[in-house]
Amino acid sequence: MPHAFPKLFEPFTINSMTLPNRLVLPAMVTRLSGEDGFVNQDITDRYVRFAKGEVGLIVVEAMAVHSAKSGPLLRICDESFKPGLTDLARKIHDTSPSKVIPQIIHFLKIARSGWRQKIEDLSPADIKLIVEQYGQAALRARECGYDGIELHMAHAYTLSSFLSKKNKRPDDFGGKSLQHRLRVPLMAVSEVRKMVGDEFPIGVRFLGEECIKGGYTTAESAIIALRMAQAGVDYISLSAGGKFEDAIHKEGEVLYPYTGYSGDRCMPPMEYPDGYNLHMAEAARAQLRKHGLNTPVIATGKISTPELAEEILQNDRADLIGMARALLADPDLPKKARVGDEEKIVKCIYWNICKALDETFHQVVCGLWPKADLHAPYSEDTVPPIWQSADPLKVLVRTGSVRLNWQKAADNEAVMGYEIWRSEDGGAQFRHIYSVTVSMYTDNLAVAGNHYQYYLRAYDIAGNKSAPSNIISVDLPVDVVIPELTVVP
Amino acid sequence: MPHAFPKLFEPFTINSMTLPNRLVLPAMVTRLSGEDGFVNQDITDRYVRFAKGEVGLIVVEAMAVHSAKSGPLLRICDESFKPGLTDLARKIHDTSPSKVIPQIIHFLKIARSGWRQKIEDLSPADIKLIVEQYGQAALRARECGYDGIELHMAHAYTLSSFLSKKNKRPDDFGGKSLQHRLRVPLMAVSEVRKMVGDEFPIGVRFLGEECIKGGYTTAESAIIALRMAQAGVDYISLSAGGKFEDAIHKEGEVLYPYTGYSGDRCMPPMEYPDGYNLHMAEAARAQLRKHGLNTPVIATGKISTPELAEEILQNDRADLIGMARALLADPDLPKKARVGDEEKIVKCIYWNICKALDETFHQVVCGLWPKADLHAPYSEDTVPPIWQSADPLKVLVRTGSVRLNWQKAADNEAVMGYEIWRSEDGGAQFRHIYSVTVSMYTDNLAVAGNHYQYYLRAYDIAGNKSAPSNIISVDLPVDVVIPELTVVP
Numbered sequence: 001m002p003h004a005f006p007k008l009f010e011p012f013t014i015n016s017m018t019l020p021n022r023l024v025l026p027a028m029v030t031r032l033s034g035e036d037g038f039v040n041q042d043i044t045d046r047y048v049r050f051a052k053g054e055v056g057l058i059v060v061e062a063m064a065v066h067s068a069k070s071g072p073l074l075r076i077c078d079e080s081f082k083p084g085l086t087d088l089a090r091k092i093h094d095t096s097p098s099k100v101i102p103q104i105i106h107f108l109k110i111a112r113s114g115w116r117q118k119i120e121d122l123s124p125a126d127i128k129l130i131v132e133q134y135g136q137a138a139l140r141a142r143e144c145g146y147d148g149i150e151l152h153m154a155h156a157y158t159l160s161s162f163l164s165k166k167n168k169r170p171d172d173f174g175g176k177s178l179q180h181r182l183r184v185p186l187m188a189v190s191e192v193r194k195m196v197g198d199e200f201p202i203g204v205r206f207l208g209e210e211c212i213k214g215g216y217t218t219a220e221s222a223i224i225a226l227r228m229a230q231a232g233v234d235y236i237s238l239s240a241g242g243k244f245e246d247a248i249h250k251e252g253e254v255l256y257p258y259t260g261y262s263g264d265r266c267m268p269p270m271e272y273p274d275g276y277n278l279h280m281a282e283a284a285r286a287q288l289r290k291h292g293l294n295t296p297v298i299a300t301g302k303i304s305t306p307e308l309a310e311e312i313l314q315n316d317r318a319d320l321i322g323m324a325r326a327l328l329a330d331p332d333l334p335k336k337a338r339v340g341d342e343e344k345i346v347k348c349i350y351w352n353i354c355k356a357l358d359e360t361f362h363q364v365v366c367g368l369w370p371k372a373d374l375h376a377p378y379s380e381d382t383v384p385p386i387w388q389s390a391d392p393l394k395v396l397v398r399t400g401s402v403r404l405n406w407q408k409a410a411d412n413e414a415v416m417g418y419e420i421w422r423s424e425d426g427g428a429q430f431r432h433i434y435s436v437t438v439s440m441y442t443d444n445l446a447v448a449g450n451h452y453q454y455y456l457r458a459y460d461i462a463g464n465k466s467a468p469s470n471i472i473s474v475d476l477p478v479d480v481v482i483p484e485l486t487v488v489p
Numbered sequence: 490m491p492h493a494f495p496k497l498f499e500p501f502t503i504n505s506m507t508l509p510n511r512l513v514l515p516a517m518v519t520r521l522s523g524e525d526g527f528v529n530q531d532i533t534d535r536y537v538r539f540a541k542g543e544v545g546l547i548v549v550e551a552m553a554v555h556s557a558k559s560g561p562l563l564r565i566c567d568e569s570f571k572p573g574l575t576d577l578a579r580k581i582h583d584t585s586p587s588k589v590i591p592q593i594i595h596f597l598k599i600a601r602s603g604w605r606q607k608i609e610d611l612s613p614a615d616i617k618l619i620v621e622q623y624g625q626a627a628l629r630a631r632e633c634g635y636d637g638i639e640l641h642m643a644h645a646y647t648l649s650s651f652l653s654k655k656n657k658r659p660d661d662f663g664g665k666s667l668q669h670r671l672r673v674p675l676m677a678v679s680e681v682r683k684m685v686g687d688e689f690p691i692g693v694r695f696l697g698e699e700c701i702k703g704g705y706t707t708a709e710s711a712i713i714a715l716r717m718a719q720a721g722v723d724y725i726s727l728s729a730g731g732k733f734e735d736a737i738h739k740e741g742e743v744l745y746p747y748t749g750y751s752g753d754r755c756m757p758p759m760e761y762p763d764g765y766n767l768h769m770a771e772a773a774r775a776q777l778r779k780h781g782l783n784t785p786v787i788a789t790g791k792i793s794t795p796e797l798a799e800e801i802l803q804n805d806r807a808d809l810i811g812m813a814r815a816l817l818a819d820p821d822l823p824k825k826a827r828v829g830d831e832e833k834i835v836k837c838i839y840w841n842i843c844k845a846l847d848e849t850f851h852q853v854v855c856g857l858w859p860k861a862d863l864h865a866p867y868s869e870d871t872v873p874p875i876w877q878s879a880d881p882l883k884v885l886v887r888t889g890s891v892r893l894n895w896q897k898a899a900d901n902e903a904v905m906g907y908e909i910w911r912s913e914d915g916g917a918q919f920r921h922i923y924s925v926t927v928s929m930y931t932d933n934l935a936v937a938g939n940h941y942q943y944y945l946r947a948y949d950i951a952g953n954k955s956a957p958s959n960i961i962s963v964d965l966p967v968d969v970v971i972p973e974l975t976v977v978p
Binding site: 165172175176177178179180182211212213214215216217218219220223226227230246248260261262263264271272273276283291399400401425442444445446447448449450476 | 667701702704719780
């Protein structure tokens with residue numbers, strides 16, 4: 001047991017499943033499957049790569065419980081998908097102690113014309129079918145050798161739309177009453193439990209906040225968590241936003257639910273503070289504990305480092321830590337943290353190339369990976385990159401920015417990128433502010449009247465870091481800020 | 490000095506101004522002025538009423554530094570407005586120790602066609618003029634006897650648009666560089682300081698978060714706070730959202746910037762937890778203190794009670810507490826808290842009738858006030874309402890809600906409303922969940938599987954509360970939640 005992250009590497013038991021650590025890969029779109037929905041080699045490679053990194057729990061990307069048309073999306077809607085799914089589970093289990101759970105989804109129809117089916121259009125028979133499809137899919141997952149099942153109740157999809165404060169159904173499945181909005185999601189949980197038995201872990205993922213006008217917030221998501229736990233759910237995983245209501249419509253394309261503000265809140269980009277959605281997990285967990293329920297809560301949303309993860313666990317703010325983009329950037333993060341090699345982690349910088357690729361219907365890769373690589377690179381090399389001169393780093397100060405550029409480092413294998421470290425006001429405390437794969441960077445948040453210092457560390461594919469480069473000092477004098485305004489006549 | 494709120498009632502000095510307590514009325518639209526922009530009787534009555542309640546600092550609603558056309562809006566754009574403004578300041582000062590500061594605003598043109606002028610359209614000469622107009626307006630405020638000046642840099646207006654991450658100017662007044670985005674706002678601060686002298690308090694109000702896609706967050710607002718403080722600003726007041734970018738356009742009307750999600754974040758409605766925007770004040774304050782600056786920070790956003798205000802101050806999360814809607818509901822909140830009568834406070838319930846009135850271009854009143862009243866009622870009566878029977882409260886439990894109705898209470902003057910108190914799971918801890926002016930209420934957040942208790946307290950115009958009504962117990966059994974689904978063939 002390492003001293004640095006004692007809580008993070010405590011095994012954690014959820015019903016009949018014991019995770020080797022408290023790190024969770026939440027379901028993340030890859031666009032690696034074909035439109036046929038079968039598991040293919042790319043999908044297999046992606047998830048085996050995560051298993052190799054030893055994350056405690058892998059939640060495989062959403063797979064449809066029904067056969068409706070969509071883009072590339074895994075399916076679990078009939079028996080024909082079971083061989084591929086069985087093979088995937090087995091290969092993951094063969095790789096490491098990581099546990100694996102599929103996320104199952106139902107979504108409504110959508111058209112390029114802008115029309116989309118809504119939950120208000122569903123008949124009781126439609127609802128009954130959806131509930132049964134969840135049950136059948138969960139049973140298949142168990143039969144395929146998965147360790148549990150996760151019901152997708154988040155973002156813009158069917159069960160989430162029932163939970164939503166925008167659910168406008170006039171009957172007992174919607175309207176202003178939270179109990180009515182909970183009904184169909186709870187029916188799905190009940191049906192799934194009936195099909196998989198008491199000992200099979202069932203998780204649910206829903207929104208801590210909808211992040212749209214008139215949407216629900218933690219005041220209601222905490223009650224949703226309570227009802228889910230009372231209904232026998234084994235874990236609660238929280239997301240945020242990702243709704244149709246504020247999606248940006250592109251001419252001739254189907255509306256995509258992560259393109260508006262609520263999409264930013266779902267996958268907070270670099271502009272957001274770390275752990276931005278943590279208050280949602282805290283609110284749900286507090287509500288559960290107040291009612292004497294120990295159901296674990298998974299926190300997600302720009303939790304970037306094992307240090308932050310450990311701190312969250314130590315302070316009892318969540319039970320498990322979800323990391324999607326951070327594990328995409330470096331699937332070996334868990335293993336590196338476990339063996340004390342956390343300095344070798346390739347740090348996600350949340351510039352959301354992955355999100356942009358998804359939104360433009362491309363296969364999802366990380367912008368920090370070597371160009372053309374479909375999966376995170378791997379190397380057991382231990383030799384770090386070296387600088388090729390004593391002062392590779394140069395600076396150009398403009399009125400509104402600090403531009404850094406540098407002479408490339410060398411490596412026995414390949415330099416993968418450069419970390420930019422900065423200190424403010426002469427402090428000795430340098431902080432990693434960004435990473436790039438090129439050899440220049442512009443700091444647009446350096447402001448006049450303050451003193452900055454910068455250095456770089458080059459890193460290779462294994463994450464070995466070079467020694468710091470030369471340190472550059474920059475003073476931005478106040479008088480640069482307010483020039484005499486020259487008025488052009 | 491009362492024991493309940495020792496910190497809240499500590500006097501607080503900002504440059505040459507000493508506030509009697511740490512409660513601040515942030516600038517709030519009233520729509521009480523005429524389109525001519527002169528102070529009138531309604532405006533005077535509104536602000537004198539706040540002074541009577543003894544709030545530490547009154548920030549008078551935004552007044553324009555220029556003469557552009559708009560709806561009802563105060564003006565400070567030429568000498569003709571000084572007599573009215575002088576009279577207003579004098580009457581406020583004559584009423585109580587409250588201090589008073591006008592908020593000054595510049596906004597760009599907007600048309601019913603949907604067209605709106607943008608900061609990208611402004612020439613250097615336009616910018617110079619705006620900066621000078623801020624200086625002139627601030628000087629007028631000082632000459633009119635105000636205790637300081639606040640520059641409006643929040644929401645959808647000119648200076649905020651410069652600070653915004655959506656500022657697309659290609660020159661040194663915008664673009665990606667935060668320093669360039671800060672330039673015009675800092676020029677305005679510098680010009681104002683030049684005009685009013687070193688000892689006149691200057692405050693700025695800007696957004697802690699823009700709450701729109703691609704908008705800035707605390708990562709940048711903390712730096713904005715730092716630069717403002719370094720530029721000699723005397724206090725920082727934070728708001729959130731209220732942008733044009735996500736405003737909902739109504740056919741034939743000019744776009745109004747509080748109608749989208751960012752409008753909810755500006756004035757968080759009842760669905761939001763108390764103190765929802767507090768992290769913004771904390772981030773700004775931490776940045777200032779890290780740089781050795783003691784500039785005070787005003788936190789705002791659904792800070793509903795003196796208890797929460799005191800807790801925020803005790804925990805050093807902010808220096809001053811802004812309450813807009815809570816003081817609209819009961820301008821006497823500060824005085825009641827000071828003398829130990831906090832139980833008599835008429836509690837804002839954040840149903841945002843005030844916000845809806847503003848958005849539909851009506852005079853802003855509180856939905857809890859007696860119908861037809863233009864200002865908060867006042868009474869020195871001390872006799873509380875009484876119930877007219879032993880069990881006035883009745884309940885009707887439906888599958889999705891708990892409906893309460895009751896026999897009205899009686900009062901020697903007039904019953905103003907009813908507080909609804911609820912406990913969960915048999916706990917003795919009842920919590921005020923809502924207030925109404927009618928005699929019925931539906932609880933849409935009561936869910937099956939849980940046990941609830943309710944009672945009422947009637948209150949009169951002075952805020953005297955009746956004894957609790959009879960307690961109603963409600964059990965919502967779990968089996969109500971998941972009925973056998975009847976499929977209509």
